[in-house]
Amino acid sequence: MNFDVVRGDIAAQRADALVNAANTGLAMGSGVAGALRRGAGAGIDDEAVSKGPVDLGGVAVTDAYDLDAEWVIHAAAMPRGGSATAESIRDATANSLERADELGCTSLVLPALGCGIAGFDLREGARIIGEVIAEYEPASLTDVRLIGYDGDEVATIREATREN
Template sequence: MEYDVVQGDIATQPADALANAAGTSLRMGSGVAGALRRGAGEEITEEATRKGPVDLGAVAVTDAYGLDAEYVIHAAAMPHYGDGQATAESIRDATRNALECADDLGCRSLVIPALGCGVAGFDLADGAEIIDEEIRNYDPDALEDVRFIAYSDEEYDAVRAATGKAEQSELKEGSKADR
């Protein structure tokens, strides 16, 4: 399975499935959910809300509507009650369940954001390490391409550093220069 860290707006990414950084209520507010809602239209909000609430770490699937994907997998890494904070366990479970769900749907490509690391307040570097570990340890059936997406320059640099992808890029660039 190919795996890379990319930068951009998740709502513009072509893939079989896009993962949404969701809360357990599956209400689509700001951040990743807001970007997906703006790209897909209000139908995605209506469908997601009907499928919620879900347990912490669980996923629900909706159509992708106006997005360049077939599915949106809503991965509930944060609760929508109490303090709303994500945990290492909720991020790990949501990531694993999103990967398994995409595989079960027969998806060949999945774009996944830093689940639980935005409004849910989990440290980005720590969350990226957890997500990276789950992706690297996942043994796919159908999945061939997983892209860990970051929006801003700062988030992209932090995710690349936490996943070791920055060092890999530097090694590749260095080996080209050595030729």
């Protein structure tokens, strides 16, 4: 499986599935969720909320609507109104990879789950995500990209994932 760190807006990425950094209630507010909601257009937030709540670390899948993807995997790395933990980031990442494989995806783009609004340290969160990806044995996934929004974020993610 090819793994890369890329820079950009997750809502502008092309892949079979895009991962949303969600809370357990699955309502799409700001940050990654807001970018995906704006890119997808009407319907995605209602569909996501209808599939929640999910357990911490759990995932739910919706259509990608107007995004250049088939699905959005909503990964709950944080509780509603709370903060992410190493365990919730690890579980949300692993469950996202597994769900993408179950859907038959070959490509997946995910953000640094739990490292934005959820308050977890970016370097440590990226290290955990990279570790989960490195240990994962895919069924169909061949292209996994971890995305950062700006140059500093991408540099931190690249450095942290090289430690795996």
